[in-house]
Amino acid sequence: MANDKNLMNSDRPLSIEEAYALRPRLWWVYTLIVLVIAALLGWSGSAINFKGFASKGIEIAKGIGNGLTHPDTKLLFNLTPEGVPYQLLQTVAIAVLGTLIGGVLAIPFSFLACDRIVPKWVAVIFRAVILGIRTIPSLVWALVWIRVTGPNAFCGVVTESVCSIGMICKMYINAIEDVDTKILESLDAAGCNGFQKIRYGILPQIIPNFISTVIYRFDINVKDATTLGIVGAGGIGAALIQCMNSSRWSMVGAYLFGLVALMIVIEIFSTKVRNRLARG
């Protein structure tokens, strides 16, 4: 050890062997990490006691495989409300409305939760409210809203709008905190009034961020909207889960094909738009 210290303080350039001898030795950190992970895994290993397949498990797996390779093409291109295209469109409609309402509702929340604008204690209260909204899983929100709206697509819309608030607010707040206020002084110097200062000084800085956030959230909401159908909140999920429960695998295949195609299209679209927004 003493030798190492001498080497480290010496002024002459070190030879390769000496530098190698001085390499950071973190073996005890690694051992600790490995031990912690091993302990956690040992503890959680009891979660996966494999009890063999379900009584019809292998049969079901075969059915799924069969359904995915032979989707019900009649259903896939059927334009009536039972068909895949209409269901997908409804899912997207739920996500669009939910995201837009959530995005609008999040604006006052995020301004009130930003301690640059309001007193600290107000910001803390609103942050707690947002955290509360975020903690309740979307499925639970849907089950609560169903008591208000009944089991239909409208329930999906209100659920999505409430659930979106949490994440959108978090990103809005970041955007607001990044605003460069020096520009306001220059606008002051140019003789702008308060409204003009907001229009030309603040809005151009935050609007691209806001739109980008909303589009990102739209991506997530479409995915969420498909699962909300499981509790009866409209969208493709309801039909999908019914088919799964009654083992109509070719219909499941058709719905899944539609779903995957839709998600890929939306992901590509949202990445493109957000890239354009980021580059200005």
Add this chain to the structure above:
Amino acid sequence: MKKSKTEGAAVRPALFDRIFKPRTITLSNGHTVQQPVSRAPFIAALVIAVVLISARMTGFSFKILIERGNQLGYILGRIFHPNWSYFKGFWVEADRANTMKLMTALMDTIKMSIMGSFIGATLALPVAVLCSTNINKTRPVVWALRILLMIIRTLPTLIIAKFASLIFGLGTYAGTMAIIVFTFGIVAKMMYESIETIDMGAFEATESFGANKFQAFWSACMPQILPTYLSYCLYSLEMNIRAAAILGYVGAGGLGILINEVIGWRDYESLGAVLLALFVVVFIIENTSETLRKKLS
């Protein structure tokens, strides 16, 4: 193509500007500038049309919201008065059954997400390496794997869990399987994106004095990607706790079963207790993992 674009005097205007001719303004010194027609009205019209169509399709009505909105207040009010018997069981004998039920479900959720995150993230690393264009030069393999990952990522977790519970039977095993698939998709994608940005100099140098690809990757690239990889693992653990909490709804074990049960009984006070427990766990795990991730970067 690119050259002519930069050298040519007039850049071909966008389609929109060719239909709606920009306004030309002559300045006092004789120069002219062109002000393109604003696109905002068109975008606004499009958005309004989409909103109207969506509202029609989903049956949106303010009337229902106003008439029955008090229902929500009533339910939320009950959720915020949690049933404390779920926590009192630690010291009150009579409430022991409830507390045991909650704690078992909670521990199942945590176990599922730890196990699922670990296995999923471990499987994701080799696939991520095979998916990165700077290490794997066989393009067809790269694209086939990337498309596979994309499809995995688009499947909603609950649907995967439903499949798993149909195949493996109800319980935590199915939930763990679902989390493995879900984690695998996400971590592999994030990893190949960051592997593609690493410095390949060390890799080439190691290869040049005779290491094979695996050795070169292990000694030159692993140290570069390890912190990112660990931080993605922690991040996915955070997400998985939230996801695992609802997987029980389709029979895949954990808190979801309990949530489903108490909502079925319309016992919103108990729902409040379950959500409170979930909130505490999520809060602790998120904060721990955030601290660890800050240390890693």
